[in-house]
Amino acid sequence: MRREVKDFRNDKSLNEITVDGDEFARAAHNALVFTPARSCVPAAMLYVTEHELYFLATDTYTIGRPSLGPTRGAKPLHIELTRSDLQNLDKLGRACKGELRIAFPDDRGLIATGVQTQVQEAIPNRAGTLNYDRKIWNLCDDLLRQMERRDPQIPELLALDPALLSRFGRIKTPKGSSPMLDMRITSATEPILIKCGPRFMGVLMPVDRGGAGQSTTRGNEFLW
Structure with a gap:
């Protein structure tokens, strides 16, 4: 390299x-x-x-x-x-x-x-050497901005994939800051905005409850 x-x-x-x-x-x-x-x-x-x-x-x-x-x-x-x-x-x-x-x-x-x-x-800048759709980055930025502006409406029941949720437990925060997660939940089917510490923001997709109930392994069909 x-x-x-x-x-x-x-x-x-x-x-x-x-x-x-x-x-x-x-x-x-x-x-x-x-x-x-x-x-x-x-x-x-x-x-x-x-x-x-x-x-x-x-x-x-x-x-x-x-x-x-x-x-x-x-x-x-x-x-x-x-x-x-x-x-x-x-x-x-x-x-x-x-x-x-x-x-x-x-x-x-x-x-x-x-x-x-x-x-x-x-x-080196890896642009052009990896094969994927780079539109994903604008979609991520747009989604984060939209979710920060929303008023939260907490659903009665929410399904999550614990394997995906566990990633947020691995986030490192600065010394002296709380490692707790703040979650903004708008509905049981829409992405969840998550903030952890003073410098981290992320998104977690909820599980499609109907699909998950019929799936024995995790995969695309397990989620929304």
Whole structure:
């Protein structure tokens, strides 16, 4: 992987931001939780906007959106990442022992370097190398925005797949913050908005009760 990107390591005109290494590692870990090995979406996204830096991951049944909060000095961009990339960024963030400088050569990926330790990871943008429908990312963003605006109406009965719900139990939150989940439930058949700690937001799809009652194994027909 490193040989793929060495051509832009010495680029002197890079778009850069600096983040806390532990926070970045936690966000990468939380995105990895929502990128299971057999997912039909073989990637996750890293977004830098005018307002924040965040990851977005989904397997179409759950969505994870861990954020690092406000950003300054970086222009908007997005980078496509694999599971292996997320694992490497998690390890790098924990190993850097302080601040992590992230540089984004134009449309070519990212270079993350520990400010104190100089540990480094260079990752190319995976766009175009993975086969899936990239419209999923706009759908995830739109769904999250819509659900935040809704007024909750709690149904009397709700069916959930415990295997999907358990992913939210693996989310890492900052020290001193509560690991409890806040869930916004609008109906027994619509997606559930979930927030955990100050920087994580996600979505969980409920189970189709009729289909689940006739299914002996989990699969597409088990859900809505």
